[in-house]
Amino acid sequence: xxxxxxxPLVSPVFDTWQKLYETTLVAAATSHTISGLDGDTDETxxxxxxxxxxxxxxxxxxxxxxxxxxxxxxxxxxxxxxxxIAAVRGTLSSLLLSSNGGALGAVxxxxxxxxxxxxxxxxxxxxxxxPAVTTTVDYASxxxxxxxNSADNITSLVVLxxxxxxxxxxxxxxxxxxxRSS
Amino acid sequence: MRTGIIDSPINxxxxxxxxxxxxxxxxxxxxxxxxxxxxxEEYELISRVVNNYDGVAGYKLFFNSDQGSNYGYQEIEGSxxxxxxxxGTHTGVYLLYSAAALGAISMDRANIQAKSGKVRTVLxxxxxxxxxxxxxxxxxxxxxxxNTADNITSMTIAxxQAGGIGIGSRFILLRKVHGTGGMRTGLLTPNSxxxxxxxxxxxxxxxxxITSYQIPNVAGNTYPIYRVRIRGVDKDTVGxxxxxxxxxxxxxxxxxxxxxxxxxxVAAGRGTNSGLILGYTGTNTNLTLGEMLLYLKSGFxxxxxxxxxxxxxxxxxxxxxxxxGVYNDTTNEITxxxxxxxxxxxxxxxxxxVDRLIL
Numbered sequence: 001x002x003x004x005x006x007x008p009l010v011s012p013v014f015d016t017w018q019k020l021y022e023t024t025l026v027a028a029a030t031s032h033t034i035s036g037l038d039g040d041t042d043e044t045x046x047x048x049x050x051x052x053x054x055x056x057x058x059x060x061x062x063x064x065x066x067x068x069x070x071x072x073x074x075x076x077x078x079x080x081x082x083x084x085i086a087a088v089r090g091t092l093s094s095l096l097l098s099s100n101g102g103a104l105g106a107v108x109x110x111x112x113x114x115x116x117x118x119x120x121x122x123x124x125x126x127x128x129x130x131p132a133v134t135t136t137v138d139y140a141s142x143x144x145x146x147x148x149n150s151a152d153n154i155t156s157l158v159v160l161x162x163x164x165x166x167x168x169x170x171x172x173x174x175x176x177x178x179x180r181s182s
Numbered sequence: 183m184r185t186g187i188i189d190s191p192i193n194x195x196x197x198x199x200x201x202x203x204x205x206x207x208x209x210x211x212x213x214x215x216x217x218x219x220x221x222x223e224e225y226e227l228i229s230r231v232v233n234n235y236d237g238v239a240g241y242k243l244f245f246n247s248d249q250g251s252n253y254g255y256q257e258i259e260g261s262x263x264x265x266x267x268x269x270g271t272h273t274g275v276y277l278l279y280s281a282a283a284l285g286a287i288s289m290d291r292a293n294i295q296a297k298s299g300k301v302r303t304v305l306x307x308x309x310x311x312x313x314x315x316x317x318x319x320x321x322x323x324x325x326x327x328x329n330t331a332d333n334i335t336s337m338t339i340a341x342x343q344a345g346g347i348g349i350g351s352r353f354i355l356l357r358k359v360h361g362t363g364g365m366r367t368g369l370l371t372p373n374s375x376x377x378x379x380x381x382x383x384x385x386x387x388x389x390x391x392i393t394s395y396q397i398p399n400v401a402g403n404t405y406p407i408y409r410v411r412i413r414g415v416d417k418d419t420v421g422x423x424x425x426x427x428x429x430x431x432x433x434x435x436x437x438x439x440x441x442x443x444x445x446x447x448v449a450a451g452r453g454t455n456s457g458l459i460l461g462y463t464g465t466n467t468n469l470t471l472g473e474m475l476l477y478l479k480s481g482f483x484x485x486x487x488x489x490x491x492x493x494x495x496x497x498x499x500x501x502x503x504x505x506x507g508v509y510n511d512t513t514n515e516i517t518x519x520x521x522x523x524x525x526x527x528x529x530x531x532x533x534x535x536v537d538r539l540i541l
Binding site: 001002003004005006007008009010012013014015016017018019020028037041044049050052056062071072073074075076077078079080081082083084085086087088089091105107110111113115117119120121123124125127128129132134135136137138139140142143144145146148170174178180181 | 185186187188191192193194195196210238249251252253254255256257260265266268269271293295297299300301303304305307315322323324325326327328357359360362363364365366367368369370371372374375378379380384411413415441442443444445446447448469470471472473476489490491492494495497498499500501502504511531533535536
């Protein structure tokens with residue numbers, strides 16, 4: 001059945017992925033909170049971001065479930081920059097999505113799969129690229145992530161920059177969740 | 183409102199805006215036109231190319247008609263045991279590449295941030311040049327198009343060789359459907375939605391650990407694109423979490439090329455296995471998170487691009503791996519997909535999600 005574009009006012013009853021949240025920042029911010037989430041019901045999220053650097057210099061972009069700012073996050077990164085490929089492992093105070101030394105206005109592209117349901121340590125795998133300025137792309141990475149909290153339902157995600165107003169104007173954040181037919 | 187098969191875009195769902203089908207004739211360039219990047223904002227491009235040139239062939243993607251040196255890239259790559267990184271500029275987005283072999287298969291998965299106003303960026307992963315069970319390379323790219331002004335209205339995939347995009351090649355472009363336009367409806371209960379991802383498995387191991395899981399109702403020639411995601415919980419040391427097609431456990435039927443990072447060690451490797459590697463755990467109770475994109479249609483070797491993190495416990499993420507994989511069977515339709523442990527079991531809490539693209 002062909003129709004024009006359909007705009008259902010409630011989620012279709014179908015097993016697929018639907019955009020749960022999307023925003024484009026109209027003012028620079030140090031962090032942005034997505035609230036009203038239910039990780040135990042959604043189980044998996046797909047996070048897509050195009051960040052415009054609002055800070056001129058080294059910044060890292062992270063994600064905090066429930067705004068947990070403790071040193072409860074692990075990462076293993078594989079990254080290429082210019083002709084150097086390197087791996088590094090460590091712990092941080094957020095899920096590491098991207099870290100770089102980019103310039104104001106540079107673009108960082110991030111995609112992250114998050115297994116959100118409680119009961120086990122939360123895991124995520126992220127790829128990122130940038131910062132990109134004209135025809136220079138500084139890094140390409142693959143990052144494995146963990147949040148060492150198996151108990152709490154995730155009800156919010158905080159996207160953050162380590163530098164003030166690091167999330168620049170035009171940064172776009174999209175979050176997708178599963179919708180179900182039953 | 184119950185409906186039959188809806189064959190139109192639905193707000194907030196990704197939707198196929200172009201499917202070339204498997205090409206019936208070789209071409210040098212393939213054009214996807216009638217796009218509106220400023221409206222759509224994002225695209226996902228899934229490409230599978232059959233090299234129709236008896237030699238090295240490269241494939242690039244360019245936006246609108248821009249073939250100038252306006253594209254930048256940063257790449258990491260594993261080829262056999264060599265891991266490397268490369269950065270530079272090019273006359274298009276690097277998409278696919280074939281080493282010198284007529285009939286070699288390459289596959290790419292690209293996410294494109296298309297809206298004007300900023301430099302356009304692409305994140306893509308490339309399975310490079312497969313012949314039987316040998317995967318020439320696996321690559322992760324981050325790329326840019328240095329044009330902030332123009333709306334993207336077309337994309338062209340171009341081969342460096344005349345007729346280089348061979349019979350059987352296929353390009354599928356999905357777009358994000360969003361905005362406030364369109365026909366408002368109440369609750370829709372469709373039988374199916376053409377052009378979107380349909381989740382066919384959403385399974386969590388409960389009650390007792392299991393020794394394998396079979397994905398039901400697979401029809402690889404009808405639904406050639408599958409996406410499999412697993413969050414695995416180890417029971418007594420699984421090792422590699424394998425994905426087998428048509429229950430084929432032949433030890434040399436599956437080839438792979440890997441690029442990995444473990445602690446401060448980077449490594450690349452190539453070999454064969456008795457399945458495609460979906461995850462890995464080497465210790466009881468450890469976790470793995472893996473995602474695999476598969477091209478299943480018969481006629482050519484079946485290919486896969488996958489990423490995974492392994493042996494996750496607490497704040498320790500032991501490693502990450504980027505894989506390119508192949509199943510060296512061109513003939514049989516894929517009707518079963520099994521996920522099996524190399525050893526022991528998948529523990530309670532193991533979660534498997536499978537989507538197929540309805541084309």
